[in-house]
Amino acid sequence: MSYTLSVNGRFHDVDEDGETPLLWVLRDSLSLTGTKYGCGAAQCGACTVHLDGRPARSCSIAVRAAVSAQIVTIEGMDGAEAVALRDAWVKHDVPQCGFCQSGQIMSAIALLRNIKQPTDQDIDLAMSGNLCRCATYTRIRAAIHDAAAKLGTST
Template structure:
């Protein structure tokens, strides 16, 4: 069977089993390797992509469920939020090993698109499904505040 996908603005016909996880289609068929495999059970967030604007775990999303959706991966995420986050990530020296970073950034972009000035609680909720084995959570939170143009104390009163 063949499934229609739009990934990073490009239409694709994918001839794979409908139960194939979207992650493997992205990595193995489309050669978009920025999306990482971490746990395979949607618990770590390394495989996060945007599906119709929502952050989703591509390791547990079957191809047939993703068909017809607009999919954006780390290779093509753009806009004010993405640019601000990338700059803040560098400024705060967030990555250590870097393995989780594409998923972290995709989740953070989604957060800032719905909550321009998030509180610490907003950030903790939005990022709770993203595991960083290097434990850079404080830098991740600070970088999200930087990208939003707020400090944690400003966000708490907003």
């Protein structure tokens, strides 16, 4: 069946079984491989994308349920928060294996768009759905604080 998806500001027609998880449509059909498969069960957060501005686990959303949403993946991320977080991630050398980091950044962008100066507790709440097996958590925390501080001084 054919579905029209809005991904990163562009419309794409895809021919898929409606039950196909959005994750595999993004990766296999649209070649947006920055969004990763980690568990297939909304347990790890590696597949995090934004649906209408909110972080969502694309492995557990059927493509038919995503047709009316504005979908944004790591490839389409833009704006002050995205840039500040990307710079902070590089400055702190956050990634190790890096596989979870697209999802981490997608969750962090949503956090900073909602809460300009998050506390450690805010970070715990927003980021605990994103697993990192390399346990880069201390650097993720530092990078989010750093990005928030930079955004705070630039406005």
